[in-house]
Amino acid sequence: MSVDPTSVAPLAVTFEALTEPAFWIGVGVIAGIYTLLALGLQVNVGFTGIVNFGQAAFMAVGAYAMAILTVKAEINFWLALPLAVLITIAFGLLVGLPALRLRADYFAIATIAMAEVVRIFAQNARGLTGGNQGISCAEDDPTLCYFNEWREASDWINDNLVFFWSDPEDLFPLLLVVWATAIAATFALTYFTNTPWGRVLRAVREDEDAAMALGKRTLRFKLQSLALSATLGAIGGFFFALNLAAVYPINFEPLVTFFAFSVLILGGLANYKGVAVGAILFWFVLEGTRFIDLPDPPFTETRIAALRLAITGLLLIGLMAFRPQGLFGKKEEMVLGE
Amino acid sequence: MSSPAAKSAPAQARNGALLDVDGVFKHFGGIQAVNGATFGIAPGSITALIGPNGAGKTTLFNVVTGFYKGDRGAVTFDGNSIFRHAPYEIAQRGMVRTFQITKSLAAMPVIDNMMLAAPDQPGERFMNLIVRPGAVRSRESEVREQSMELLEVFNLTQLANAYAGTLSGGQRKLLELARALMARPKLLLLDEPMAGINPTLGKRLLEHMQRLRKEQGVTFLFIEHDMEVVMNHSDRVVVMAEGAVIAEGEPHEVRGDQRVIDAYLGETQEDSTT
Ligand SMILES: Nc1ncnc2c1ncn2[C@@H]1O[C@H](COP(=O)(O)OP(=O)(O)OP(=O)(O)O)[C@@H](O)[C@H]1O
Numbered sequence: 001m002s003v004d005p006t007s008v009a010p011l012a013v014t015f016e017a018l019t020e021p022a023f024w025i026g027v028g029v030i031a032g033i034y035t036l037l038a039l040g041l042q043v044n045v046g047f048t049g050i051v052n053f054g055q056a057a058f059m060a061v062g063a064y065a066m067a068i069l070t071v072k073a074e075i076n077f078w079l080a081l082p083l084a085v086l087i088t089i090a091f092g093l094l095v096g097l098p099a100l101r102l103r104a105d106y107f108a109i110a111t112i113a114m115a116e117v118v119r120i121f122a123q124n125a126r127g128l129t130g131g132n133q134g135i136s137c138a139e140d141d142p143t144l145c146y147f148n149e150w151r152e153a154s155d156w157i158n159d160n161l162v163f164f165w166s167d168p169e170d171l172f173p174l175l176l177v178v179w180a181t182a183i184a185a186t187f188a189l190t191y192f193t194n195t196p197w198g199r200v201l202r203a204v205r206e207d208e209d210a211a212m213a214l215g216k217r218t219l220r221f222k223l224q225s226l227a228l229s230a231t232l233g234a235i236g237g238f239f240f241a242l243n244l245a246a247v248y249p250i251n252f253e254p255l256v257t258f259f260a261f262s263v264l265i266l267g268g269l270a271n272y273k274g275v276a277v278g279a280i281l282f283w284f285v286l287e288g289t290r291f292i293d294l295p296d297p298p299f300t301e302t303r304i305a306a307l308r309l310a311i312t313g314l315l316l317i318g319l320m321a322f323r324p325q326g327l328f329g330k331k332e333e334m335v336l337g338e
Numbered sequence: 339m340s341s342p343a344a345k346s347a348p349a350q351a352r353n354g355a356l357l358d359v360d361g362v363f364k365h366f367g368g369i370q371a372v373n374g375a376t377f378g379i380a381p382g383s384i385t386a387l388i389g390p391n392g393a394g395k396t397t398l399f400n401v402v403t404g405f406y407k408g409d410r411g412a413v414t415f416d417g418n419s420i421f422r423h424a425p426y427e428i429a430q431r432g433m434v435r436t437f438q439i440t441k442s443l444a445a446m447p448v449i450d451n452m453m454l455a456a457p458d459q460p461g462e463r464f465m466n467l468i469v470r471p472g473a474v475r476s477r478e479s480e481v482r483e484q485s486m487e488l489l490e491v492f493n494l495t496q497l498a499n500a501y502a503g504t505l506s507g508g509q510r511k512l513l514e515l516a517r518a519l520m521a522r523p524k525l526l527l528l529d530e531p532m533a534g535i536n537p538t539l540g541k542r543l544l545e546h547m548q549r550l551r552k553e554q555g556v557t558f559l560f561i562e563h564d565m566e567v568v569m570n571h572s573d574r575v576v577v578m579a580e581g582a583v584i585a586e587g588e589p590h591e592v593r594g595d596q597r598v599i600d601a602y603l604g605e606t607q608e609d610s611t612t
């Protein structure tokens with residue numbers, strides 16, 4: 001756990017698990033969630049030129065808002081989802097309004113700080129968030145849990161839609177829904193980016209002054225870009241929470257954002273289809289290296305865990321050496337962007 | 339001493355001026371970059387802004403277009419005060435500028451650079467992409483056509499789909515000018531538009547400016563160091579030195595002004611005119 005707090009709780013760490021479908025379904029769920037997170041980063045970094053290091057905060061606000069609304073305010077789960085998205089967008093705009101006036105590099109630092117403030121707040125505001133114990137079910141009613149409605153829907157999907165698998169895994173519906181969302185988001189973002197609106201975003205990325213000199217109210221476009229990534233972050237946060245059956249502060253460490261950035265860089269900047277490919281590659285390498293079977297002394301479990309991260313890191317470095325633009329990025333754009 | 343023209347010109351131009359700059363100040367630390375600059379631009383005119391390096395010409399452009407917040411003074415454009423207003427708002431009102439150091443949107447194709455500048459594109463509002471996709475598309479094809487026409491004028495048709503960052507320095511300068519025209523400005527502020535452009539194309543550019551002025555009533559204010567261009571292609575000249583306007587008038591008046599000769603043109607210019 002010290003290595004990646006993001007790894008899926010239901011996953012067993014034993015090597016036998018590697019041949020089980022449940023393991024790979026879990027990896028697929030995580031890859032889909034990271035696709036959503038990195039799509040948000042792609043809108044910001046790849047298309048608007050604003051470096052957002054706070055994606056974990058959007059996830060956290062989305063996930064906590066959903067859990068608190070359902071468990072504490074006892075609002076219906078399906079109503080809580082859009083409300084939590086709106087809360088996350090409002091939070092994003094609140095942070096963006098002052099921070100986006102900063103220079104790009106200061107904005108990046110401000111977003112890291114914001115994400116840590118959110119996480120540390122969640123750790124300490126025990127009455128609201130349950131502190132380090134997290135939030136899952138109501139204290140006075142253990143049957144009132146935020147994921148109840150999802151469990152029902154999930155069972156329904158397995159019973160009615162998964163006709164090709166006689167005994168599907170519990171996590172399978174989540175995999176389907178996560179990827180349906182990720183694919184829909186990929187198409188929607190591709191569409192929006194190829195519009196006049198998307199053209200202004202790219203102009204802001206290239207040179208904000210030039211865009212302003214042509215009458216574009218750039219702050220507004222940057223805020224919209226941030227609102228989009230907040231939406232995607234919140235949705236990623238929901239799926240994260242449904243996957244874990246509890247929302248813990250530790251799920252939202254800065255490492256989550258940095259993994260999402262790795263996915264982004266792997267897939268390539270300024271294109272959307274690379275994001276899913278990058279996410280799958282990243283998580284299948286990181287989780288697949290659990291196959292590494294080395295004699296226990298000297299290879300303890302923690303050492304192997306560190307080794308896996310090192311291997312993933314080397315893969316990224318190797319890719320950067322041979323394909324600095326990422327798998328789907330355009331080299332010309334990268335050089336011209338200087 | 340200032341010539342009679344320099345004294346009478348401001349009052350004359352400032353009645354019904356399209357742009358009126360009145361006692362504008364801007365300092366950076368201890369440097370008084372713009373020091374009470376005052377002048378007016380008549381609608382439909384082509385005015386050259388000249389002065390030695392560091393005179394504050396670019397800074398004045400930046401204050402007038404909202405990129406720098408002026409310390410004090412007044413700037414009126416088309417009857418409205420625009421002093422310390424936001425750059426996008428000033429541009430939307432019809433005052434569009436180019437930059438001394440060209441700002442091409444490098445990783446965007448030339449055609450996208452052009453289309454970006456078009457005003458009144460409903461598709462720049464996110465909601466309209468969903469509720470009015472038809473209006474967005476039809477405006478888009480209109481804008482594309484206008485862009486291609488303008489690129490033709492500037493000899494850039496072949497490069498329409500190239501990344502702007504791959505263009506030569508001179509071509510970028512042309513693109514920036516063409517892009518500014520796409521915004522359908524009332525007043526165009528050009529910061530050294532001829533610098534780095536070959537004379538033949540430069541001449542074409544100047545002719546195009548004349549045509550735009552005649553056909554569409556576009557007004558021009560351009561910073562220029564080439565005195566031949568200034569003398570032959572502007573109707574009025576504003577001379578700045580040390581942040582202030584030291585002379586203003588028709589080209590021949592300004593050329594004979596002793597203060598202008600002292601501050602800017604120097605002895606060689608005097609020799610060449612005799
Ligand atoms: N952003 C800035 N920060 C500090 N000083 C500045 C800034 N911009 C301009 N200056 C100073 O203001 C003065 C006027 O500069 P400006 O660029 O306006 O001159 P200019 O007339 O355009 O000269 P040139 O003909 O060389 O382009 C200079 O002394 C310059 O150093």
Ligand SMILES: [Mg+2]
Nearest residue numbers: 395396397438
């Ligand atoms: Mg200058």
